[in-house]
Amino acid sequence: MSVVLVPKSVEDAVAMLAEHAEAMPLSGGATLIAMRNAGLVDPPYLVSLDAVPELRGIKRTGTGGIRIGAMTRHCETAACEELTGSLLVLRRAAGMIANRVVRNMGTIGGSVGNADPAADYLPALSCCDAVLEVAGPDGRREVSIHDYVEDWYETALEEGEIITAITLPAPRAASSTYRKIARVSGDYATASCAMALEEDGKGLRAAIGACGPGPLRDRDAEAALRGRLDDPAAVLEFAASLAALADPVDDVRGSTEYRLSLIPRLITSVLSELTTQTEVA
Numbered sequence: 478m479s480v481v482l483v484p485k486s487v488e489d490a491v492a493m494l495a496e497h498a499e500a501m502p503l504s505g506g507a508t509l510i511a512m513r514n515a516g517l518v519d520p521p522y523l524v525s526l527d528a529v530p531e532l533r534g535i536k537r538t539g540t541g542g543i544r545i546g547a548m549t550r551h552c553e554t555a556a557c558e559e560l561t562g563s564l565l566v567l568r569r570a571a572g573m574i575a576n577r578v579v580r581n582m583g584t585i586g587g588s589v590g591n592a593d594p595a596a597d598y599l600p601a602l603s604c605c606d607a608v609l610e611v612a613g614p615d616g617r618r619e620v621s622i623h624d625y626v627e628d629w630y631e632t633a634l635e636e637g638e639i640i641t642a643i644t645l646p647a648p649r650a651a652s653s654t655y656r657k658i659a660r661v662s663g664d665y666a667t668a669s670c671a672m673a674l675e676e677d678g679k680g681l682r683a684a685i686g687a688c689g690p691g692p693l694r695d696r697d698a699e700a701a702l703r704g705r706l707d708d709p710a711a712v713l714e715f716a717a718s719l720a721a722l723a724d725p726v727d728d729v730r731g732s733t734e735y736r737l738s739l740i741p742r743l744i745t746s747v748l749s750e751l752t753t754q755t756e757v758a
């Protein structure tokens with residue numbers, strides 16, 4: 478049995494996590510309650526983030542960016558009309574998570590906090606250059622998504638810290654999308670690709686998911702590809718640079734070799750989709 482604590486503010490949540498050393502934050506519970514029921518974790522205290530108003534809602538920031546509260550459900554992100562152009566990739570990723578039941582329960586803070594390598598948000602957030610807002614016993618700070626995943630299920634979050642929001646730069650009038658290869662609809666990704674074209678159509682940002690502990694992104698290779706998107710050899714060279722960063726597992730969703738083979742296929746097919754479409758929202 479776990480005791481559920483219900484703080485009303487971020488400060489109270491952080492204080493409760495600090496007071497009870499083995500307490501865990503509880504958001505949607507889609508993953509945590511399943512893990513607890515399977516006996517994989519047995520926290521004596523769960524600190525529910527459900528009644529903390531600061532963690533709710535999607536808002537514009539003063540600089541035109543978008544702030545997504547950590548308790549925002551996947552279904553809300555999937556329906557958010559503010560996520561257009563270069564940020565449409567995040568909306569598309571949210572809409573491909575599991576099924577309607579999980580999307581109604583799960584939250585962006587819980588998903589990012591859980592840092593499953595095959596989860597859909599992480600590559601999309603990497604492609605958007607997202608920043609995580611974090612609160613903990615030493616106060617508040619920001620963590621770039623590029624510094625967040627440190628190893629398999631290990632993140633830059635310190636003991637007792639929680640994610641309070643995800644901030645995204647202002648959407649640009651560029652096209653972006655998310656593609657996921659999975660055994661069946663609703664399953665976790667075997668491999669995935671988040672991609673955004675630059676506004677001038679000459680460059681791209683791309684992140685591969687489920688092929689290592691965290692999303693694979695190579696910004697030097699993106700710079701080298703700029704102006705050469707119509708050169709198939711250059712695109713394959715770019716895909717090879719991402720594959721060189723990969724460290725895929727061999728599991729029920731696919732072998733290491735299969736996952737590696739999906740990287741160039743995803744990059745070329747998603748790029749082709751983006752360069753031939755005119756829709757940006």
Ligand SMILES: Cc1cc2nc3c(=O)[nH]c(=O)nc-3n(C[C@H](O)[C@H](O)[C@H](O)COP(=O)(O)OP(=O)(O)OC[C@H]3O[C@@H](n4cnc5c(N)ncnc54)[C@H](O)[C@@H]3O)c2cc1C
Nearest residue numbers: 504505506507508509575583584586587588590596597640
């Ligand atoms: C059947 C099933 C299928 C799924 N399929 C997919 C899929 O295809 N793609 C996909 O991406 N995901 C999938 N998921 C995961 C789903 O998206 C979960 O909702 C998500 O991983 C966890 O979100 P949650 O809000 O439920 O978090 P919880 O279950 O409440 O918490 C998950 C973990 O994160 C920690 N945590 C919670 N909130 C925070 C916070 N604010 N800051 C820091 N740590 C926190 C918890 O302590 C716990 O360790 C699936 C889940 C299920 C049950």
